Amino acid sequence: MAFAPMGPEPSFFQALDRHRASLLAALRGGGGGEPAGVGTRLASSSEVLASIETVIQDVITSLARNEAPAFTIDNRSTWENIKFEDSVGLQMISHCTTKKIKSDSLKSVKNFALILKILSMIYKLVQSDTYATKRDIYYTDSQLFGNQTTVDSIINDISCMLKVPRRCLHILSTSKGLIAGNLRYMEEDGTRVHCSCATAVAVPSNIQGIWNLITDAKFLLIVEKDATFQRLLDDNFCSRMSPCIMVTGKGVPDLNTRLLVRKLWDTCHVPTVALVDADPHGIEIMCIYKYGSMSMSFEAHNLTVPAVRWLGLLPSDVKRLNIPKDNLIPLTKRDQMKLDSILKRPYVTCQPCWRKEMEIMADSKMKAEIQALTFLSSDYLSRVYLPNKLKFGGWI
Template sequence: MAFAPRGPEASFFQVLDRHRASLLAALRKGGGEPSGGGTHLASRFEDSVGLHMVSHCTTRKIKSDSPKSVKNFALILKILSMIYKLVQSNTYATKRDIYYTDSQLFGNQTVVDNIINDISCMLKVPRRSLHILSTSKGLIAGNLRYVEEDGTKVNCACATAVAVPSNIQGIRNLITDAKFLLIVEKDATFQRLLDDNFCTKMSPCIMVTGKGVPDLNTRLLVKKLWDTFHIPIFTLVDADPHGIEIMCIYKYGSMAMSFEAHNLTVPAIRWLGLLPSDIRRLNIPKGTLIPLTKQDQMKLDSILKRPYITCQPFWRKEMEIMADSKMKAEIQALTFLSSDYLSRVYLPNKLKFGGWI
């Protein structure tokens, strides 16, 4: 646990007080249904925000006469009491810390993660307002300096990447001369670009990777960089449904975190590559392509039906090219053209001539 420089957030206590009456009423009522159960989110899409929760969402009910529900409700109350103590003492804990306070009771980390998300949604406050953090898996490199909440000065312009901070809200004094931010889907591609000195060759720029599906801290960092600097943000993902899904999470958000969309989404993000149309345009060898699986096709069909795709006709066209070809490609397929084709030719040309959508 780490001490924060600011005092307890009054908003948390105010929200908790509003819900206290309904929680107590539910406990006193033999067959009652507390209003603070986990939530099935009802979301809507707005181009300027992404997927965000609507006020008339439906909820998952917790019944006090059901043994399973009683345990779930007890776990919610236990974590609520821990959150209350964290906020009162102005300290922070990670989700892992919460789990290990009673790992036998919680069973597994996923139970804790889901309850914390439910509480955030129920109280309509960001998770950081609960004073709960998560360990970051993302990395950042390039032309960026900042100061962490404990006063540590961080310079990302080094040969090795810097871990994304666990408390994005606490970083300050961000400084950059970067002309753009590049989000890289996979760590392997990110490391290869570092090895090729991409940040130096294309200086000044910033690179970020969430190592696949981004965690909350990586998404918060991208949002903070956008809000602070308003520089162009591009994504480099595999030309497959999974890569497109990851790009959509950065740009439009996810259903699970739609209650925090305003703090997480960056609708200005652009798709730089790898585009399905690039596969034919660059004559990438057919032997490097991979057939779409049934799961891939289902994922692609699902994305095509999402409301935000109607606002992105060029994205739709690229996905239709993928669907028609029934093939996908990883970014690594570019190495068959030359070992440094990605950093030496592909990305510089894309950035120079506006090859994004």
């Protein structure tokens, strides 16, 4: 069933249709990423409970032997433990180095106790088939945890230690992302959600629970910043380019936004393109959607979409459009360090066009925000830049 409003003539989407056909052909040939629905297998509640019981049994056994119990967790903070596969992204190697959270060390005893506490909370949640947000966990004893970051880090450590996707722990993240466009789906409780081209809806908190996704979108546009996303909505971009979907994670994407983008790819195989600032931070965010992050590399199969393409803003576009230097921003020392870091990452070797764009940025020593296009006209982004890019296949 078609969605309204109707956008351009069908011929407008020829480049996107060809791109989608090539993606599907690559999938069938086994070279374009994981087949639909393939990823880290979701663990059943009984399996999660059994895993926690095994961990606690090990603690009890250590105590019975008069030994100080410790948790062994894969080290997710070093590139040495990360491998890269073009079809998956960044993922942990099978025999990676580990870190020990010891109960007899002043440095880690508090962390050990907090892991035990959160493990007990997860056990009760899974056992009772109820859910809590990370924020709920924090507020059960905010003085003990100290800050939300501590809770978030421990939950990731537990997920990695149990080898269980985080959503199987019955802990949800509060979504910050937004979605708009030609999409309908059902939430777990049966609520029908109709996304609109005119207004955005919040990304659901339980992506695992949504079902019956229906869309006839020709493309999914990932927008780095909320301000740009809102401007595109105000300019009726989504309606004029219908059928399409727009998503923003409002900067560095939260887990739910990444899960949603992955679910849309698995379910619909819609060509996915990214609109980010022509700066190292924007490129980093795009890489998180495409290849994942070091900290969540143990769950890469569920989070990455290697089919993502860079639509803009390209450093070469800045040069081509003759955007004045006054509208550009000099790279800071921190920017240059970030750019150097990205250029050394394993996935850049299979993206020569990306490398070329980053080298243009490095040579110019300048970066550009998407808003720099307003120099040409206030609605240049929505009426000229993006439509031309989409029509003529201007992604890399």
